[in-house]
Amino acid sequence: MKGQRLLGLGYLTPYIVGLLVFTAVPFLASLYLSFTSYDLMNSPRWSGIANYVRLFTRDRTFIRSLNVTLLYVFLTVPLKLTFALFIAAILNYKLKFINVFRTAFYVPSILGGSIAIAVLWRYLFASEGLVNMALGAVGFGPVDWFGDPTNALFTITLLRCWQFGSAMVIFLAALQSIDRSLYEAAEIDGAGKVRTFFFITLPLLTPVIFFNLIMQMVQAFQEFNGPYIITQGGPLKSTYLLPLYIYEEAFKKFNMGYASAIAWVLFLIIMVLTLVAFWSSRKWVYYAGDKRS
Amino acid sequence: MTNVPVTRPAARPDIKALNEAAALRRARREMLSTLVRYGLLAIVGLVMLYPLIWLIGASFKTNQEIFTGAGFLPHAPTAEGYIKGWQTSTPYTFGRFFWNSFLIILPKVIGTAISCTMAAYAFARFDFPLKKVLFTSVIAILLLPNVVTRIPQYLLFRDLGWLDSFLPLWVPSALAGDAFFVFMLVQFLRSLPADMEEAARVDGANSLQTLIFIVVPMLAPALISVCLFQFMWTMNDFLGPLIYVSSVDKYPVSLALKLSIDTTEAFDWNRILAMSVLTILPALIVFFAAQRYFIEGISAGGRKG
Structure with a gap:
């Protein structure tokens, strides 16, 4: 079976080459670069932790950007997942047009990070745009979406919540795989709809909630297209998410070392939060037929 | 539902009537639930998709018209934007x-x-x-x-x-x-x-x-x-x-x-x-x-x- 073993590796060769060349080596290289000063003209110059010291002590743009990024993620991910779960729960019923609705709700996700949609957003939330017209129709004054720093970030959150489709499809698939007899048993025991949802449905959904949470979080931390097109990071840097800052430092100013340091801070934040999620998942994620001891 | 063990033998004579009443109640509740669900889905669906529909309509509007109304249909359709x-x-x-x-x-x-x-x-x-x-x-x-x-x-x-x-x-x-x-x-x-x-x-x-x-x-x-x-x-x-x-x-x-x-x-x-x-x-x-x-x-x- 020796040949058989090598054969497996043979089929995996493209993947392994890609893993090394485009992921593993760049990953380590960016860690190295984050301790250097590198402007593309001269070769990287080792500068120790100077980049990190500057980030946390002298760079007010970074601190601002970091706060905005955390606010954005903690706002967007829970809102999006709650909405996705809510719609999935409504859809999970003997409805005639369930597929039609599912498709309709999925359309915005298909267009995803498309620039066209970011463009559309600029029009929708413009001072005389559709959103303000709709608000005006129900008696609310026009909102200054892009001029006011507290509102601008929220328009990007709304854009990503609008794209709740893929999280919803995953929730719906999980909901549909829940054993009907559990609900029948709950009904016989006299549990109402709300109690059934919180004590049966929700626990059984925790694995997919966990999956969606991690994926959406990693994605939200890397949001670029929305703020880049819709608000250009403004006003007053209120939508200047870290990926925008990294992009400008790296590809506009060519401060590759400094940009790598920002990227590593972002990466470490994502990693710590992911690890916290994994670690805490033992306490709140329920796997039916769990074989772990 | 038929093989649920009934533990209260004294209640036996009433079971049929009770079941019928419960079934009726359940049917009514289910219909209400279906209506509410369709209503919610339709509203959410409209809110979700209207921006896209509006986008298509607005692309055929004149520049003067785009920010003057929330409607889908252009008053004077033009392909100028496309051309x-x-x-x-x-x-x-x-x-x-x-x-x-x-x-x-x-x-x-x-x-x-x-x-x-x-x-x-x-x-x-x-x-x-x-x-x-x-x-x-x-x-x-x-x-x-x-x-x-x-x-x-x-x-x-x-x-x-x-x-x-x-x-x-x-x-x-x-x-x-x-x-x-x-x-x-x-x-x-x-x-x-x-x-x-x-x-x-x-x-x-x-x-x-x-x-x-x-x-x-x-x-x-x-x-x-x-x-x-x-x-x-x-x-x-x-x-x-x-x-x-x-x-x-x-x-x-x-x-x-x-x-x-x-x-x-x-x-x-x-x-x-x-x-x-x-x-x-x-x-x-x-x-x-x-x-x-x-x-x-x-x-x-x-x-x-």
Whole structure:
């Protein structure tokens, strides 16, 4: 079976080459670069932790950007997942047009990070745009979406919540795989709809909630297209998410070392939060037929 | 419901009446619930889709009309936005940018399909040294934020002389760099029995023949999902071209649209809206033609495994 073993590796060769060349080596290289000063003209110059010291002590743009990024993620991910779960729960019923609705709700996700949609957003939330017209129709004054720093970030959150489709499809698939007899048993025991949802449905959904949470979080931390097109990071840097800052430092100013340091801070934040999620998942994620001891 | 043990023998005579009343109540409740659900879904659906519908309508409006009403239908329909938008402010028409997008997408999708199938075949059907570590690396790449590898990748492509070409967009995908697809195909392949492959092997087929003639046809539905997702993501990709493609004649539609925002005069809204419609059109057509594969692909990706 020796040949058989090598054969497996043979089929995996493209993947392994890609893993090394485009992921593993760049990953380590960016860690190295984050301790250097590198402007593309001269070769990287080792500068120790100077980049990190500057980030946390002298760079007010970074601190601002970091706060905005955390606010954005903690706002967007829970809102999006709650909405996705809510719609999935409504859809999970003997409805005639369930597929039609599912498709309709999925359309915005298909267009995803498309620039066209970011463009559309600029029009929708413009001072005389559709959103303000709709608000005006129900008696609310026009909102200054892009001029006011507290509102601008929220328009990007709304854009990503609008794209709740893929999280919803995953929730719906999980909901549909829940054993009907559990609900029948709950009904016989006299549990109402709300109690059934919180004590049966929700626990059984925790694995997919966990999956969606991690994926959406990693994605939200890397949001670029929305703020880049819709608000250009403004006003007053209120939508200047870290990926925008990294992009400008790296590809506009060519401060590759400094940009790598920002990227590593972002990466470490994502990693710590992911690890916290994994670690805490033992306490709140329920796997039916769990074989772990 | 019939075999529920009744523990209160004294209540026996009433059970039939009780059951009927309960059934009636349940039927009424269910009808109400259905109505509420349809109502909510219709409202949410309208709110979700109206912006897109409005976009299509507005792209046929005159610039004066766009911000004057929330309606879908243009008062004086005009194709001016499309005609002027298509010409762009560059020496090229939008057709050129669509062609560029196509040139990026086609090799990328083919490379993804081949390399990810090979990787999935290896993980699902072979035993080899370091298999566990390597499969863990798939999950790791899945969770690894691209932002951390982007700068060294750029430097690598610069040293290779690949900047301002499509190679940086093609090659990582052709080496199974999109871990999500590898993961999805492995999950799918693991759920399929290996009987047919065993039979082929007994009949003297080698592993490559087995892959091509047995595994790939079985894998087809998942493989179609992979291709469709890659198509969609590449069509929408903005940051990749933004970093790597610098000459306007190589711009894909996403960059061209951004360029048209930057170069169009402030009041020529309908051009931008018209080109926005055109940019999302291919994705929409493909989605509606093959929505089953998208929904299945996403659901499969979320399955625990």
